[in-house]
Amino acid sequence: MELTRRNYAALTLATLIAAPARAGAATPGLMVRSDGQPQNLDPHQIFDVPMMGYALNTYDGLYRYQNNPPVLEPWLATGHASSEDGLDWEFKLRPGVTFHDGSPLTAADVVYSFQRVLALNKAPASAFLPILKPGNVTAPDPLTVRFRLDRPYGPFLAAIPIVAIVNAKLVQANEKGGDHGAAWLASNEAGSGAYSFVPGTLTPNERLGMQRFEGHFWGWSDNPSPVARVAMRTARETSTGVLGLMNGSIDWTDSYLPTDQVEQIQSSRVARVERHSSLRTFVIRMNNARAPFNNLNFRKAMAHAFNYDGFIKEILKGYADRNAGPMPNPLWGVPKDAAGYDYDLGKARNFLRAAQADGVNIRQPIRIHIQSQLEQTNQAAQLFQSDLQSIGVNLRIVTDTWANIVTSTGSAETSPDMWIHWVSTYFVDPENWVGQMYDSQFHGTWKASSWYKNPEVDALLGRARGLVKQAERAPLYEEATRRVMADCADIWVYNTVELRGVSNRLSGYRFCPAGGGSELRWLQLKG
């Protein structure tokens, strides 16, 4: 057959089109994740959900949270002991643990890692800075690490999993100008985790490759068909991620699927939605330092004007649990007797009248800032706006970004009237919620952006922080929470049900609120 130019073009086109049958088909042993990757790869510079999704796999910590509700379990450590006064802590390490480069993981690496976190002074440091001096982390022998705290700190153990243990020699070898290897570790890896980062596969924020670490200390005997390779391919639009899940090109989405996508995925044969109650609260903040929110009656009027059930049932399709206080319901330290506020426009009107009697100008327009990237914050604001309108309060919606809002929360004057955000689990302790949100010592951080100040609450939280035993701390947090709720500092809406789209190729999904189930070593992959 004579191949004319036109025929040739047609033939090329045909091969291009014919090849695809494989397009959606999965590669054996390979799992494709579309949830985001951390801004950079250094677990001591960043501590957020995407970082956990990376670092829980590539690094190990002394302890690790497992299961739901989360339980703190020994990981690199075999156990710990603390002194009666809560100042001295000693951790024993597992013997025979190796890093990805084959060198042994010893107490010196643990000491270096904690000192590095403190020296870099980035997000993961905030839990330790006030109580730990770098020189007070020591390694008396290769399998023992000691901490001496400046003062007793209740959440210390809860915060231990935050610190990933890095290969000290490897990082030190790549230090440049006293940067503690920050530039190098931002796009490299020096861990011991169940998966290792594949060099050369990184495009920041876009893609990253990991492969199973055969020599992981936990061993693989409990998993007959682990994931061999992991391709992280960030999907910017959730809809793209969901489509990818449905056509088999993605195996794993982030765990914040819009609720309207759940049914579609559940009805498909190739994928399912993993639904798990988490520890992640949804809060509408009020700037207590500024009129009209400096008036208790006005705040109560606002709290009664939000349609909690409508929001959860209609907009979230029921995929959330009403959470009437600042602490997530499943956590300890929650006062069981505190009822919170219900949606009742009648009560709202009454409190509004009372506020007016107090001299509050209830007509003045108030502004609520939403996060442009997070549609749910917009939906909540819109719902709130229409209810407030019916009781004569003028709410204006301001579209904003996380970076802007967080900057503005530096002072009470610049903080928004109201804004909406989630509080995720950074460490599983009441300190992560009521402690950092309502103790006035944290004013100026975004978490304390309601500028709530109550000396009694400050005292309760301070005492709880200084105790080590949960049994002693719990009643203090319960009381503090009760007071904050009575003062109606914010509008607490729900505790998240995390929704993650997962391919049916994967089984053995283990959810834990810390990390949101992104620890991949438990997963089994078929095909």
Place this chain on the structure above:
Amino acid sequence: MAGFVLRRVLLVLPSLLGLLIVCFLLIRMVPADPAVALAGDNATPAQIEAIRRSYGLDQPIHVQFLRYLEGVARLDFGQSQFSSRPVAEDIAQRLPATLELTMAALLISVGLGVPLGVLAAVNHNRWPDFVLRVVSVAGVAIAAFWLAIMLQMLFAMQLGWLPLRGQLSAGLTPPPGPTGFLLLDSLLVGRFDLFADALRHLVLPAVTLSLGGLATITRFTRAGVLDTLQKDFVFYERASGYAPRRLVWIYVLRNSVAATVTQIGLLFGGLIAGAVVVESIYDWPGIGSYTVQAILTADSKVMLAVTLLVGLIYAVVNILTDVAHALIDPRLRDRA
């Protein structure tokens, strides 16, 4: 000609400087404090202050600017505050992807738009002209993200012919090529499987991105050809018995593309802007999605560098446009 180009290149520098100053001021006007964003969740005010100092964000703005300029002069564009990598490195890694995408889109826009425009003009006020006029209005009106989703639904989901997203299938490793251009590198290392895979990933984003330009190019080419067809020399050429196809596609077309070439130049800027949307939808790892990320996280070094880059591309395309004009029309050459 060389002198002409040199003069233009020299003129670019002050414009870029002006662009930088404006951009620097604008970024400083946005309330977002990079130090706050940088400190991350749970940071204390003291931590934030320390970061502000270490990044020189506590200095007066003109000092910051001069410092930045000094860096730029050494081709050091600073570090991305988030990826903690040199901005230049990030951009170098991502630019080829964007260029590959925009070039492909441009190729479609021009390769299809010019012939369609000629077709419409030659059939002035007959049905091909009417059809193309409707289509080109639609092409301008249709939103890129809407088109993208339609294309994804049809070709990736229903028919399964083309990949949904990304630049390369997840199971494949990009070629270790020297240029960073996926298509080029896979050819250079002789990996035709990678080439085919990359090409298939390119189709939908490029088509989406090309649509607006396609409409513009069609319209301008049509207008240009219609105008030329009225010219005396076209009558003379017909009267001299030129072959009809050569008459239209060579002699008429070359006289008609001046406006089209200008449009192509303008379009290039538009394509880069359009890439922001298209790259986000198709998860294309280019400059567009990088910029979005930078804006959301107030990563000022990245914003500045991207502005500079786009400005530079604009300037280069502008010069190229002028050169192209001169190549097409000898009268301009003699004037220059």
Place this chain on the structure above:
Amino acid sequence: MAMPVLEVEALRVAIRGDEGMARILDHIAFRLETGRILGVVGESGCGKSTLIRTILGILPRGAQVGGGRVMFEGEDLLAFSEAELNRQVRGSRISFIPQDPYLALNPVFTVGAQLLETMRRHRHGTRQDHRAELVRLLRRVQLPDAEAALDRYPHQFSGGQRQRLLIAAALACAPRLVVADEPTTALDVTTQQQILLLLRELVEETGVSMLFVTHDLGVVAELCDDLCVIYAGQSVETGLARAVLGSPMHPYTRALLACHPDRSEGFVGIPGAVPSPLRAPPGCRFAPRCPEARQGCPARAPQPRAAASGRAVDCILYDPVPVEAVS
């Protein structure tokens, strides 16, 4: 008598426009014998260019031929298809010299590219042959630096030089007929003289026939063997140029000559204006302005009468039975 190279018979052309049918040509008739130069003269807007377009088969959109024949070497060009005209007539057997040399050349191609394009299509031989032939022709039309000229662009030539280029181009494919549409109008007087001289020589050298359209009687007197006078789309008088100019018969021709002495002033001496083809009077279109108009003029269909040898005139005055006699 030998077959004429071109014979136009009772040609009618109308153009449909927004305002209705414009009957641009309403009975044109003349013949052009081999090796001769026929001048077609008429005021601006009388349809001279349309006549040329009709001969070349390149009419504007909406134009239709309402009747008549254009016999070229025994074949009716009106029956030719577009492809046949393109392949066998235009640029090969009939070539064209345009009115405005400034506008007729494609500004973005070299002169050589354009002139060779026609030869490539209509002549055998290699590109080198064509080039050599062109250079010879350019020398013949006295274009300076003929070799280099081919690689230059139109804007690098003066008007007179461009017209020489176009004349050379017209002869490049050894045509049987050259049609020229006011080729000297855009030029200054001196250049015009040189070009006319050149044309005359070339016709004599090559034996080609030429249809020379002009609004200038002086040019006709200088250049043409034969003459066809057109008024508002009607050919009113034809014959030997010397004879017609010496003893004009049609009242229009007479009026034309009477007011001619100052060429640049044109036809100001005739009262009234040329009618628009949209509202042309019936019958003889000159009747409303004619000092000798009769009652029968508006009813008289155009019909040229042989007057003397090779002479024809289309006027009621020369009809065999005067209309007045009947009434």
